[in-house]
Amino acid sequence: MKRIIAIAYVVWLNLLRKKDLYVLFILLAALLVTLVSLNIFGLGHATGYVKDIGLLLTWIFGWILSISITARQLPTEESRRTIFPLLAKPLTRGQLIMGKWVGSWSVVSTATAAFYALTYLIVVGMGGHLTAPVLVQGFVLHATALGVVCAMALVFSTRMNSDAACTLTYVLSGASFLVVPRIPQLMAKETGLGSDLLLILYNFLPHFEAFDIRRRIVHDYGRMPSGLFALSLLYGIVLIASLLLIAWIAYRKKHFSRGSML
Amino acid sequence: MNTAIETRSLSVTFATSSGHVTALHDLNIVVPKGTVFGFLGPNGAGKSTTMHVLLGFIAATSGEAMIFGKDVRETIARQSIGYLPERPDTYPFLTGRELLHISGRLFELKKHIIRERTQSLLEKVGLTAAADRRTATYSRGMLQRLCLAQALINDPELVILDEPTGGLDPFGRMDIRKIIHDLRDAGKTVFFSSHELSEVELACDHIAIVAEGHVIASGPADTLVPEEENLERYFMRVVREHSDASRAKQQPF
Numbered sequence: 001m002k003r004i005i006a007i008a009y010v011v012w013l014n015l016l017r018k019k020d021l022y023v024l025f026i027l028l029a030a031l032l033v034t035l036v037s038l039n040i041f042g043l044g045h046a047t048g049y050v051k052d053i054g055l056l057l058t059w060i061f062g063w064i065l066s067i068s069i070t071a072r073q074l075p076t077e078e079s080r081r082t083i084f085p086l087l088a089k090p091l092t093r094g095q096l097i098m099g100k101w102v103g104s105w106s107v108v109s110t111a112t113a114a115f116y117a118l119t120y121l122i123v124v125g126m127g128g129h130l131t132a133p134v135l136v137q138g139f140v141l142h143a144t145a146l147g148v149v150c151a152m153a154l155v156f157s158t159r160m161n162s163d164a165a166c167t168l169t170y171v172l173s174g175a176s177f178l179v180v181p182r183i184p185q186l187m188a189k190e191t192g193l194g195s196d197l198l199l200i201l202y203n204f205l206p207h208f209e210a211f212d213i214r215r216r217i218v219h220d221y222g223r224m225p226s227g228l229f230a231l232s233l234l235y236g237i238v239l240i241a242s243l244l245l246i247a248w249i250a251y252r253k254k255h256f257s258r259g260s261m262l
Numbered sequence: 263m264n265t266a267i268e269t270r271s272l273s274v275t276f277a278t279s280s281g282h283v284t285a286l287h288d289l290n291i292v293v294p295k296g297t298v299f300g301f302l303g304p305n306g307a308g309k310s311t312t313m314h315v316l317l318g319f320i321a322a323t324s325g326e327a328m329i330f331g332k333d334v335r336e337t338i339a340r341q342s343i344g345y346l347p348e349r350p351d352t353y354p355f356l357t358g359r360e361l362l363h364i365s366g367r368l369f370e371l372k373k374h375i376i377r378e379r380t381q382s383l384l385e386k387v388g389l390t391a392a393a394d395r396r397t398a399t400y401s402r403g404m405l406q407r408l409c410l411a412q413a414l415i416n417d418p419e420l421v422i423l424d425e426p427t428g429g430l431d432p433f434g435r436m437d438i439r440k441i442i443h444d445l446r447d448a449g450k451t452v453f454f455s456s457h458e459l460s461e462v463e464l465a466c467d468h469i470a471i472v473a474e475g476h477v478i479a480s481g482p483a484d485t486l487v488p489e490e491e492n493l494e495r496y497f498m499r500v501v502r503e504h505s506d507a508s509r510a511k512q513q514p515f
C-alpha cells in the first residue's frame with residue numbers, strides 16, 4: 001500500500017508542479033464565463049439551463065482531463081527511462097499500475113469536485129436551487145465513471161505510446177457514452193448478424209449512462225433510490241477492477257528494452 | 263549461499279525490424295558475495311543486457327539468472343538490490359531530496375531512516391547544496407550522482423552499477439571509487455560495468471570480460487592479467503583475439 005501511495009504521490013507532484021494546473025484554472029474560468037454569460041443573455045432566470053450547461057461542461061472537462069492525464073503516465077516513465085529505477089525496486093508491476101490509477105483518478109476527481117462546487121455556487125448565487133444530497137450522489141457516480149475512463153486509458157497505455165492510447169480511449173469511451181444507450185433502438189431495426197454484433201457491443205462496452213444522473217439533478221427529481229445508487233456504484237467498481245486486471249495482464253510480462261519504448 | 267549473482271547459459275535474443283540480434287549467448291557468470299566484480303567488454307558486448315535480465319526488465323530467451331539464490335523473476339529478489347542505470351534520468355519536477363524520499367518509500371523504509379539516509383547519501387555524493395533544487399536544473403554528472411544515491415537508499419546487499427563513472431569529472435570518479443571501497447568494507451557485493459579500465463584495476467577483486475555475449479575471460483583481478491601487461495592491454499588483446507577467432511569461424515577459408 002505504501003508503494004502504491006508513493007507512486008500516486010509522484011503523479012500529484014507532477015501535475016501540481018508542471019503547467020497542468022493552469023489548464024485546470026482555464027477550464028474553471030471557461031465554466032465560470034459560460035455560466036455567467038448565460039445569465040447576461042437573459043437565460044439566467046432559467047437556472048435549469050445554467051445547471052444543464054454547467055454539468056455538461058463538467059462532464060466534458062472531467063472526461064478530457066482523465067484521458068490526457070492517465071494515458072501519458074506509463075509512456076512517459078518509459079520514454080524518460082525512469083521506469084528502470086522503479087522496476088529495479090521491489091515494486092510489482094501491479095502496484096505500479098494501481099499507483100498510477102490511484103494518482104490519476106484522485107487528481108481528476110478533485111478537479112471535478114471543483115467544477116461541481118463552482119457550478120453549485122453560481123446556480124445558488126443566481127438564486128437557483130440545487131439539492132446538495134442529489135449533487136453529491138451525482139458527483140460520486142461521476143467520479144466512478146472517471147475511474148472507469150482512467151482505467152481504460154491505462155489499459156491502452158501499457159502497450160502504446162500516449163498519443164495512441166489517448167486517441168483510442170477517446171474513441172472507445174466516447175462511443176460508449178453516446179452509442180451504447182441507443183443500441184436497443186438500433187437493434188430493433190437490425191436483424192441477423194448486425195443485431196448479434198450490437199448485442200455483443202451492448203454487453204461488453206461500459207454503460208456510462210449508469211453513472212449519469214444529470215437530468216435528476218437539473219430537474220430536481222430528488223435522490224436516487226439507495227439500492228439503485230449502490231448497484232451503479234458496484235457496477236463501476238467491477239468495471240474498474242476488470243480494466244485494471246486487463247492492464248496488469250498486459251503489463252506483467254512486458255519487456256523493457258531499448259527501442260521498445262518509442 | 264555464497265554467491266550474489268549466478269547466471270547459467272543465459273541467452274537473450276531481440277527481434278528487430280531486420281532480423282534477430284543475439285545479445286547474450288550462453289553467458290555464465292558467478293559473482294561471489296562480498297566482492298567487487300568488474301564486468302567489462304567492448305560496446306555492444308551485452309553488459310547492460312545482462313543487468314537488465316538480472317533486474318527483470320527483460321526475460322531471458324533461455325537459461326537462468328539468480329540473485330542470492332532467488333530467481334530474478336521474483337520481486338523479492340529486488341529487495342536488497344541497488345541499481346544505477348546506464349543513462350540515468352529522473353523526474354525533472356522533483357528535487358533531489360524528494361527523489362531520495364520517494365525511493366525510500368518504495369522500499370517501505372521508516373520515515374526517520376529515510377531522512378537520515380537521504381542526508382548522509384547527499385553528503386556522500388556531494389549534492390547537499392543542490393538537494394532542494396529541481397533535478398531539471400542538474401548537470402549530467404549531478405544526475406548521475408543523484409541516481410547513485412537513489413541506488414543506495416535501501417542499504418543494499420548487492421549494488422549493480424552500469425557505468426557509474428560515465429559523465430563524471432575526476433573528483434566524481436574518485437568519489438565513486440571511495441563509495442565502492444566503502445561498500446566492500448561493509449561486506450556488500452558490487453557488480454559494475456565500466457570502460458575506465460584504470461578505475462577497474464584499482465577497484466575490483468574479480469573481473470569478467472564479455473564480447474558478443476560470451477564471457478571470454480574471467481578471474482581474480484590480481485591473477486587474471488599477466489605481470490607484463492596492464493588491464494587495458496590485456497583487455498585489448500583478448501577482445502581482439504576473440505573477434506579474430508569468431509571471424510575465422512564464420513569464414514573458414
Ligand SMILES: Nc1ncnc2c1ncn2[C@@H]1O[C@H](COP(=O)(O)OP(=O)(O)OP(=O)(O)O)[C@@H](O)[C@H]1O
Binds near residue numbers: 257283309348
Ligand atoms: N532492444 C533491443 N533490440 C535489439 N537489439 C538490442 C536491444 N537491446 C540491446 N540490443 C543489442 O544487444 C547487444 C548488447 O547490448 P548492450 O546494451 O547489452 O551492450 P553493452 O555491453 O552494455 O554496451 P555499451 O558498453 O555500449 O553500453 C548490442 O548489439 C545491442 O545492439
Ligand SMILES: [Mg+2]
Binds near residue numbers: 309310311348424
Ligand atoms: Mg551498456
